[in-house]
Amino acid sequence: MPLSIKKEFIYTFTSKDEESVLRVPVDIPYSQPARDLTGRLVFEHNLPCYIENDLTDKLGEFIQRETDKLNDDNATEAIEKVRQGQIDVDKLAEAWQKAYTQEVKEFAKPEEVSAEQQFSEVYHSLIHSPALETLLNLEHTYALTIEDLIHQRDQDLKHLDERQQEEMQEAVRNVGTSYTDDQINRLAQRNFDNSQMIETKWMCELTNQQEIQRREYREWVMKVHEDTQGSNTPKYMQRVRAMTSNLPEAEEEERHAQIRMEESFTIILGLGVMVAQPQRLQTAMSLYSNTLCGMIMLVDNRLNSYTGLKKEFAKVCERSTDFHFPNLEKQFTKIEEELKHAGETRKKSVEDGDKVSLKSSGSSSSGDNQEKSAKLFTGDFYITKHSNLSEVHTVFHLVTDDTVRGDITSRHPIILSLRNIIKLCCRYDITTLTIPLLLTHEMLEEMTIPWCMKRAELVFKCTKGFMMEMATYGGVESLTIQFLVPLGISEELFAGISNMLPSIFRLSNPVMAKSYT
16 A cells, blocks of 8 residues: 555535535645645635635545545555565564664663763863872873883884994995895895884884773773762872882983964954963863864875874874873774775765866776775875873874965865864864964975965965854854964064964954053
8 A cells, every 4th residue: 555645535515506516636644734725725716715614624534534544554454464474573673663762762772871981071070170180190100101111112223223234334345255235135134124023012012001001091090080989088199109109210301492483363253261271281171171172284195104294293192192092003094994985985976076186187997096086185184183292182184285385276175174174173162273374384495485475364364264154153152273383484474474464363452441449
């Protein structure tokens, strides 16, 4: 039986001493009130007004009767199919159970709090309690252990590299006498294998140490939470003394902060006040909050951390254990899996004619197309999460290329991705975002003062436009943008860029209140 059918409604009435018959096809079931259909019939067929109430009653009875009959017929047919084995009862029951548990709140399963969610709530409560200082001290103690291990690793690799260089230089000097070309090649291969073996050994040791620290830290946080809940006198100081007494001592190297030129402007959408806090403290206290910090880092199209700025970033990440998120390599592995799925989606979009960014000028095999679809292209970005960095929780790795070294417009993929990043920030409570103003992390020869001023103006204006666009969507109280300039920028250029910003973004005029007391 069909889920809906058409039935003819017949109504007889007397008009001007003559009997008239109204025949109207009606969809069963009928989703609108019967009076609505009566009104249309009276208007279309010029029916007398005195029959309107009776017509509505008869029409309502007809719709109800035919609807019940349709439901009964459908039910009878379904039962007969079940009896004849045409319908799988188990699958039918499973479908109904799924529909009820997922669509009807009354029958839904109670939401279970995962271990990660429970830990995040406990950590958030402790970081805003008297246990704050203890937590940070424990994290610092763990970080010193990791730094000491990294120092030993670097020294070991340095000594190995020096010894191998001496051996290779000695072999090259005596080629033809004590060494043959084949012996030198074997020596080079042996040195490479030894280097790989030592690096793998230290990588495993570092990873194991971080996993141990992560497990101990999370267990300690949960136990401290139990202590604070079960007693008026928290025992977390005793716990941290017991843990830190077993850790190896490590001397903290003196860090000379490099003097940097910095000028601050606060760009506010609506109302919002940010209380200044120390960098590490602010990062920890806002970790599980709606005031997260993000940063854009420009990278190449290779998903790794082997060269350049990516390598330096990876070194910073490994200096201390991340107690809340997977380490950088694990996040890269997850991103690589997602990239394959994204590549298939993008390939399908290209085939459908929605995009042309992946099309090449020449012919290529299906294998080449599949390989291209899994690559990163200029304007793509991937996200990593961190709890062990200063002033940043989320890093947007934005893929760029040499085209940014020339003149670009507001339609460049990098600028369009900047809009998407700001949109994500507004959507996921990232209220502070650091943007490389010149879309590069280093000063190059072709970056003259006019070039830098033009690039800064473009980024300023596009950022302003994107922020105004996001403000119209609502749901964001404030968004702080920090523009980062490369090291080595001249004071003259820095001053010019700083003076440009107030002319593009409107500055708030403070209200001065004088007291005459």
